[in-house]
Amino acid sequence: MNLPNQSELPSPVIERHRLYVLQASCLLDTPPDATLDRVTELATRLFKAPIALISLIDEKRQWFKARVGVEVAQTERKDAFGAYTILRRDVLVVPDASLDPRFKQNGWVIGEPNIRFYAGSPLRTRSGVSLGSLCVIDTKPRYDFDESQQDLLTQLAEMAMDRIEALRSIAFVDPPTRLLNRARFSDDVRAIFDERRNGQISPSHAVLINVVPLGYLDETSVSVGIVAADRLMAAISVRVERALVDIRPVYRVDYARFAVFVRGGESAAMRVIEAALRAFDAPLVVNQIPVDLSPTVGLVDLSGIDEHTDVLRALMSSSEVARRARVPFRKFAKRMFVAQERTFFILNTLPQALHDEHQLSLVYQPRIDLRTGRCVGVEALLRWSHPLLGDVSPAEFIPLAERTSLMPALTDWVMDNALKQLAAWQKAGISLNMSINVSVLNLEQRGFVIRYASLLQTHGIEPARVELEVTESALAQNARSVTENLRKVTSMGSTIAIDDFGTGYSNLSKLQLYSASVLKIDQSLVRRVLETQHTRILVEGIITLAHKLDYRVVAEGVETPEIYETVADWQCDEAQGYHIAKPLTAAMFESWHSDYMQYII
Template sequence: MSTEAARLDALRQLDLLDTPPSEAFDRITRMAAQLFRLPIAAVSLTDFDRQWFKSRVGVEHRSIPRERAPCAEVAETTDPLLIPDLLAHPCYQESLLARSGIRFYAGAPLVTRDGYALGAMCVLGTEPREATATEMSMLADLAAMVMSQIELQHAFGRIDPMSSLPNRLQFIEDLEDMARDLTAPERRLAVLVDLAGSEQINQAVRVLGPDFIDEQVRHVARQLRQVVGPQRRAYHVAATQFAFLARSGAEEEAYADRLAETLERLRGGDARFLAGATAGVAPFMLGETEPQDVLRIAYSAAQDARQVERRVGLFSSAQDAAHRRRFTLLDAFAKALERPEQLRLVFQPRVDLASGRCTGAEALLRWRHPTLGDVSPGEFMPLVEQTAMARPATAWVLEQAMTQLAAWRRAGLDLRLSVNISATNLTEPDFAERVREGLARHGLEADWLELELTESAVMADAGQALAVLESLAGMGLRLAIDDFGTGYSSLSYLQRLPVHVVKIDRSFVQGLTEDGRRRSLVSAMIALLQDLGHRVVAEGVETDAVLDLLVGDGCDEAQGYLIGRPMAAKDLDAWLRARQEAVPAL
């Protein structure tokens, strides 16, 4: 490789050409102009056929031809250059600078640690003048400051060492610099490419080791650099995620189609990781949208695409609002656990169909946010159960339920109380012991409490769940499978689980009178579950006709709005006492 080729290669590796203006460099350029009391100063990089200005003061254009440019001589020789009067210099008196009215030039080389000159820190004037040795020394110091800034950005916190691409911090800074150069906000498209889902990454590391991931990331980085081209940057913004901006004026739907085709073509190479790659395309207003939000909405679009198994996803403000709502709820619920006045329990009764007697009630969590109002448990509980808040949430519900159950028992009410637990609780090694301690603290018999869990919660880690459930059952607690029929419905595991009660999901019970096939299915479920030794509860009973069918099929218990809606503890107390005075048979 020739010296010039090596110099150009060093310049391109630093990824400086055609990047947005940067305040870090502009600050040095302004200082140069002020120190020399000259109208023009620039950080000039010598490309193959041009002088491109990374920073400039007093110059409108971004580049000039390399031919007969004094900065090119500085790059070629790596020596400082002083030209008191361009019109008196034989090489530059016919140059573009001289024809543009420039008379004075002084430049100090921008030299890498390997000795390659990238260009010059230069100052220019419209009148002939001299420069003292002190001034040239100051110019050399300013050039050294520019190189320090270049090395700082490249080596310390701006370039990813794995991919050699600019990282997330550089992406954010570049957007800020691009916005600073605008006279009005500009609509642009951001693209985030997510190479693989977390499960695929985990499996690849487990089988092939982390070196495989590193190799794929480097390969994809090279391919994306080619796809994006020399005029734009690709950024390595997370372990297996890359981002870049589409060209100005790109329309999102047409661009998304082209991007999908590009990703398909990339799959044909050695980038095996791209078999699971998805991309998100997010329009934003450069100069208005915060850079961090640009990455967030692009990532959101990519994840939406992954969920529906599409190659490319377009950002949806409605879906984004839903995601932000979920995050808001999770954040607010964490605070609600510290301010329990927002939380309360309601209780829905359950009755024995043979006697009409109320056998128990289910404790249900309710949340009233001070500004959001009542939040549906169907909205917030699935979110909570996927986070570490499942443990404190269940602990709060159990404590409140045990407190209320103890009060009812002291008042002479023979009542069993059911509490829902999640898959997360079944992974807690001390869960059974904490339940035991709670029962002892409140003076409760174990079989007065029933814990409900879904089939999906059990099957998430069947071995661990079985061990915890056996510990709970060994204490004398009653266990119930909730929402039976909507999860895995694994009868082999159902046989092994130490459960006493199975609750048929409301989706099977509602509409029972209008659907003959559903009725046959529910009848078979009741018979099968009872043959396995379980007590069967039908959920979602809302009409007398449905209740009559369940009684005819021999169902053991029922729960639903026909029996009683979820109610406060004092209201359930009144409901129970009124029912004791009524005719017991249904």
């Protein structure tokens, strides 16, 4: 092994910094670059040499970013002439490597490609860090590589380095804002953790400012155009930079998410957070339209994070928790990772559950006609018995599914199995209507009505026997495709019910847009109907006004005889809730239905 002597070894500190800069350049193991390829080709012609290389010297290897005359893409560092070149400021010239004590036992000298002559110029960054070399190689000794040729090789190396610096800029700079990007943030986090392990002073905290969620930017692009949306993004970036003028650098790590590192402890970090939030007290003006923005901020104490790869995840988790809680900021806590991991696990295993007959199931909650007392229908409710997590509440996994492409498949599973059960009950002489919950995401699909009609036909179910439930809050932000699909469903003969009514933002007259004919009063109101005068007036008023507009009204959450009697006295049409029956399996419902109908008769 041919190692440099002690006078030619770099100091550990300098070498560690050099390797960091090299890794941060994001050049290693990247595809060929046409410009650098041309530089090596030009070098072989100018110097009439069979081999030219642009090599980068990593910790244990030499990797060729561009090469002419050799097939391999890398060598061990011990065989790299460039490991000596990076220690110099001038050109390293080796007239005959077989006579040079540093190289005469080198694998590339005693074996292929049988190097004799070598001339290499270091590739140095603007800050003076040497990443590798540009070299020309010959298989014959050469003693005529004079000063003018060395100057020419140096100029070619400078050309190559200009291109490398440009590639580094492309890799690390966000073009629209000219801020450092996510890749640079990740590399700088790694450097900070290295500094901390080596006992050096490093930033104490990281702060992420999430100005607006991605969905908002998408809506902006649709409503005012992509150009205006770009202007908004640029204005946001300027506002953030000005607010954090004393903190550099600022990174754009995602759409409208900006991050900084802070020295000086949590009090210093809080001052940064306050400045960032104050920056958006005044609206931005885009196309003469004032735009109010309410950023949320995530705060991470870097000393509480074990791995540098977890920092950005922790920042995004804490800012997202703040957004959902509708508070300005949240400090990261490790329990946030636990919740994220559970979310990921649920979404990752839900597709398997759709094909496992032992995991997903339906239960059915009876609905009673309050005038006759008869059971006129059931609501199909989805349940998930997870093999590892146990029972997972639909209140947990359905909102997660709605944020992915899993929701259409999940709704298809529910409709298919609910209609299959309804057909079995019809065949057994049990006459019922089936209520099925659907997501607005399903109703936005162009093929939803075709799929629904196909399932009705497959199971031999009359459309009038089925009611589709959609939540009021979801409809409040609907698309035109939703109202069109609802209209098609009602034209087939099925009923549309507005679920959880009374907690959203719709009004009764607007519900006509949705072709709805049934209102289901939210259980949170019904359960409290006897507790306060305000709730009594509200629920009774909804029933009275809905009847005047020809809606059928269902009270959910009827859990006591007193509530049952009260909503019946107010002429509510139907009721469901624990006082009548909890959600039941198909077999349990059949038994309940048999006993109940005998009691009614």
